[in-house]
Structures are given as structure tokens and as C-alpha cells.
Amino acid sequence: MKGIVFTEFLEMVEQKFGYKMVDDLLISSELPSKGVYTAVGTYSHKEMFSLVTQLSERSGIDASLLLDTFGSHIFEHFTSRYNHFFSSCTSAFEFLSSIEEHIHVEVQKLYPDAELPEFIISRPGDDVLSMIYKSERKLSFLALGLIKSTLAYYGETAEITMKDLSGDGHTVEFILTKV
Ligand code: HEM
Known part of the structure; x- marks a missing residue:
């Protein structure tokens, strides 16, 4: 999974739950990358499951709802970064x-x-x-x-x-x- 997905996910966590939550997730999730993501790097999608599971446990919000909300968050990134796909439809x-x-x-x-x-x-x-x-x-x-x-x-x-x-x-x- 591309690093951009992780950096966008952690940005959403910071905006909605604060930086401490980001810190807690990075410490408690199983992350071979140690939570250091670059936009163009590639990481195991298992790291995303680990982060979402931890966030769900800590926030009490279902993983499915967290992913749904993340969809809206990353959509904003797509509209600004890849506007031509939207304007051609x-x-x-x-x-x-x-x-x-x-x-x-x-x-x-x-x-x-x-x-x-x-x-x-x-x-x-x-x-x-x-x-x-x-x-x-x-x-x-x-x-x-x-x-x-x-x-x-x-x-x-x-x-x-x-x-x-x-x-x-x-x-x-x-x-x-x-x-
Ligand atoms: C301009 C619009 C879009 C762009 C640029 C885009 C790009 C991407 C990128 C870069 C990834 C990550 C691949 C990886 O990490 O290896 C991805 C994954 C994904 N995309 Fe899109 N996407 C767009 C629109 C959509 C839309 C509208 C949907 C939903 C209908 C969608 C569904 C998904 C899903 C569910 C994944 C996660 C990977 C998986 O489920 O296997 N994408 N997309």
C-alpha cells in the first residue's frame, strides 16, 4: 500500500483525535516501518489494518465507520491532486x-x-x-x-x-x- 494512504490516514487521525492519538497508535500498532512513511514508498497493507484496529479500540468507533470517514478524507486529497479526473466527468x-x-x-x-x-x-x-x-x-x-x-x-x-x-x-x- 502506498505511503500516501498512510500519511493521509495519520493526518485524519491528528485532525479528528489530536496528535496524542497519532503517537499512541504508532507506539501500539505492529508497524515494521516504525510508522515512518514517505508518500511514494510502499508498505504492507497489514500496517493499515493494525492502525485502524488500534484506532477503533482506542476511540470505541467501529473500524468500518473509521474507514468510511477515511474515504471522505482521502477524497479531498484526490480532488486537489488529481483534479483532471474529476473535471473530465x-x-x-x-x-x-x-x-x-x-x-x-x-x-x-x-x-x-x-x-x-x-x-x-x-x-x-x-x-x-x-x-x-x-x-x-x-x-x-x-x-x-x-x-x-x-x-x-x-x-x-x-x-x-x-x-x-x-x-x-x-x-x-x-x-x-x-x-
Ligand atoms: C481520482 C480519483 C482516485 C484516485 C487518484 C485513486 C487512487 C488510488 C490510490 C493511489 C490507491 C492506493 C493504492 C495503494 O496503496 O497501493 C487507491 C486505492 C483504492 N481505491 Fe482509488 N482512487 C480514486 C478514486 C476511487 C474511488 C472513487 C473509489 C471508490 C469507488 C476508489 C476505491 C479504492 C479503494 C477501495 C482502494 C483501496 C485498495 C483496495 O481496496 O484494494 N478509488 N486508489
């Missing part, structure tokens, strides 16, 4: 449909060792978008936060349902229905 459905075949493809070119999820996209109806998320890293709640932020960014509203198709978080279907 005119709607949330168009943008979300382009992640698999365009955005993450470009991300992989920039960072060949990035570990990205797979999305299978379909449009069961004009107002409905289905996104099947697949990843060994089981970060569907991070995807949820990113999807909600995308809708808000384009000023749209949709109901989102999430169905765990594999039962272990590896394959999760999001169905977005415009309201």
Missing part, C-alpha cells in the same frame, strides 16, 4: 464508472506497485449503478466513503445499498439508486 455515475478502466489504470502507471481493487460496473437501469468491489484487502468501507464523497462532489443524491457477496468482505456489491 460531468456526473457521479460517469466518474464512478471510469475508475476501473481509466482512473486506477492511470494510478497503476504512476505507481506500478499500487495495490488496487477491481470494480465490475453495470447499469441495471437509467437511474441505477451497480459496482461490484473485489479486493484481497477487503476495504469496501473505504470505497463506501469514496462513493458518498463522489456523489456529494457532483451535487447528486443516491441511495446506496451494500451487499457482501462473498461473506468475508472480499466481494461486495454497491447498488446506487438516484433519488
